[in-house]
Amino acid sequence: MLDRPCRRLHTFRGSHRMAASHTAVAPRAHWAVRMNWKNRSTSFALLGLALGSQVQAQHGAVWLWGLLVLQFLVYPHLLYVRGLYADHPRKAEVQHMLADALCFGAWAAVLDFSLWVSFILFVGASVNLLAFRSWLGWLEALVAMAVGVLLVGLVRPLHFVPDSSMLTTVLCMATLMAFLAVFAQNSYRRATVLHQQRSQLRNKLEEIRALKDRLTEQAERDPLTGLLNRRMLEDSLPRLLESCRVRQTSLALMLLDVDFFKQTNDRHGHAAGDQLLQSLARHLQHSCRSQDMVFRYGGDEFLVLFPDTPIEAAWERAQTLRQAFAGSPRRLERHTVHATLSCGLAAFPVHAGQAKALMERADDALYRAKALGRNRVAVYAACQPDARTACTVL
Numbered sequence: 001m002l003d004r005p006c007r008r009l010h011t012f013r014g015s016h017r018m019a020a021s022h023t024a025v026a027p028r029a030h031w032a033v034r035m036n037w038k039n040r041s042t043s044f045a046l047l048g049l050a051l052g053s054q055v056q057a058q059h060g061a062v063w064l065w066g067l068l069v070l071q072f073l074v075y076p077h078l079l080y081v082r083g084l085y086a087d088h089p090r091k092a093e094v095q096h097m098l099a100d101a102l103c104f105g106a107w108a109a110v111l112d113f114s115l116w117v118s119f120i121l122f123v124g125a126s127v128n129l130l131a132f133r134s135w136l137g138w139l140e141a142l143v144a145m146a147v148g149v150l151l152v153g154l155v156r157p158l159h160f161v162p163d164s165s166m167l168t169t170v171l172c173m174a175t176l177m178a179f180l181a182v183f184a185q186n187s188y189r190r191a192t193v194l195h196q197q198r199s200q201l202r203n204k205l206e207e208i209r210a211l212k213d214r215l216t217e218q219a220e221r222d223p224l225t226g227l228l229n230r231r232m233l234e235d236s237l238p239r240l241l242e243s244c245r246v247r248q249t250s251l252a253l254m255l256l257d258v259d260f261f262k263q264t265n266d267r268h269g270h271a272a273g274d275q276l277l278q279s280l281a282r283h284l285q286h287s288c289r290s291q292d293m294v295f296r297y298g299g300d301e302f303l304v305l306f307p308d309t310p311i312e313a314a315w316e317r318a319q320t321l322r323q324a325f326a327g328s329p330r331r332l333e334r335h336t337v338h339a340t341l342s343c344g345l346a347a348f349p350v351h352a353g354q355a356k357a358l359m360e361r362a363d364d365a366l367y368r369a370k371a372l373g374r375n376r377v378a379v380y381a382a383c384q385p386d387a388r389t390a391c392t393v394l
């Protein structure tokens with residue numbers, strides 16, 4: 001028994017409700033509970049007046065007046081308190097609306113089915129349920145009202161006197177008007193809030209998408225040059241090789257490295273070195289076809305994949321690319337820098353069938369190009385046992 005209040009508080013939805021478990025502040029009511037309480041507080045008071053005028057016209061007994069006060073002035077607040085502490089406030093609200101309908105059926109019977117009174121009681125009972133539970137709710141309201149009528153019928157005979165006084169009719173009209181106005185206003189307010197929330201969500205979604213694109217970009221590209229990074233190479237090379245295997249075509253892989261890049265850094269500064277790397281990246285991209293892929297492999301090493309290219313054609317393209325780079329000095333940080341490249345070439349399937357082996361072959365060829373004096377292109381030649389010395393410079 002002791003832990004019951006705590007359990008209850010922990011089932012409240014929302015952090016504000018959780019906060020209530022630590023302080024004496026009452027929990028915040030569910031929106032449906034609040035909305036129906038506001039609706040009931042206003043429209044029930046008016047409805048009570050309308051029904052009161054009918055009770056007056058029928059010279060109703062004192063206990064009927066007492067019931068009227070209970071139903072239309074006290075009952076809405078009792079329901080609010082019940083909804084406030086309910087574990088499932090929405091479900092509780094549906095039960096409240098069914099209770100409304102049952103009571104309204106009873107009142108319609110007690111007041112001899114005065115047409116205007118019965119009409120507004122039916123509208124009051126069914127519109128809310130219709131909004132909450134669609135046509136099923138409307139049907140439920142009808143059934144609950146019928147049960148209310150039957151209950152009265154069990155206690156006393158039912159009479160059918162449809163007429164009502166002018167005062168009752170006017171009060172009924174005013175009540176109906178007020179009920180519909182409050183209902184419409186609530187619906188409009190909720191629709192506006194929903195619309196605002198939806199556009200906020202849409203904006204948030206756009207932001208998340210843009211962030212995701214940025215993160216993908218950062219994960220795939222080298223920040224200095226904007227080229228694809230080594231991770232992307234490791235992802236795409238095996239797939240490309242597989243596609244070449246299926247289509248029975250060749251793929252050339254070129255690994256290249258700036259000659260004496262450390263000296264450029266030392267002489268002209270790291271910023272100038274960065275600019276040289278960026279300039280080389282642009283040079284590679286401009287010299288490549290759309291199907292070629294350029295990667296920054298790391299440091300001053302770059303890698304180019306030439307799909308569907310035999311080794312001879314790749315060599316020619318590598319030579320053109322190397323010569324063009326060496327032939328155009330670059331202006332970096334107010335210095336003119338002459339840089340050259342060493343390139344190592346290997347091809348699928350002639351030199352290797354797997355990504356890792358192909359990379360190693362190209363690296364061997366690059367090593368050989370450096371060893372032979374730099375500023376040249378070397379192709380891997382598979383002469384065993386010493387592959388490094390067997391690399392040929394074409």
Ligand SMILES: Nc1nc2c(ncn2[C@@H]2O[C@H](COP(=O)(O)OP(=O)(O)OP(=O)(O)O)[C@@H](O)[C@H]2O)c(=O)[nH]1
Binds near residue numbers: 270299300374
């Ligand atoms: N500016 C700059 N320097 C870098 C970057 N990444 C690596 N380096 C430098 O690049 C240099 C690479 O030098 P190496 O390739 O080992 O040697 P090298 O001077 O190019 O000589 P060889 O390759 O033998 O011709 C090192 O000094 C690194 O510090 C970078 O992003 N920016």
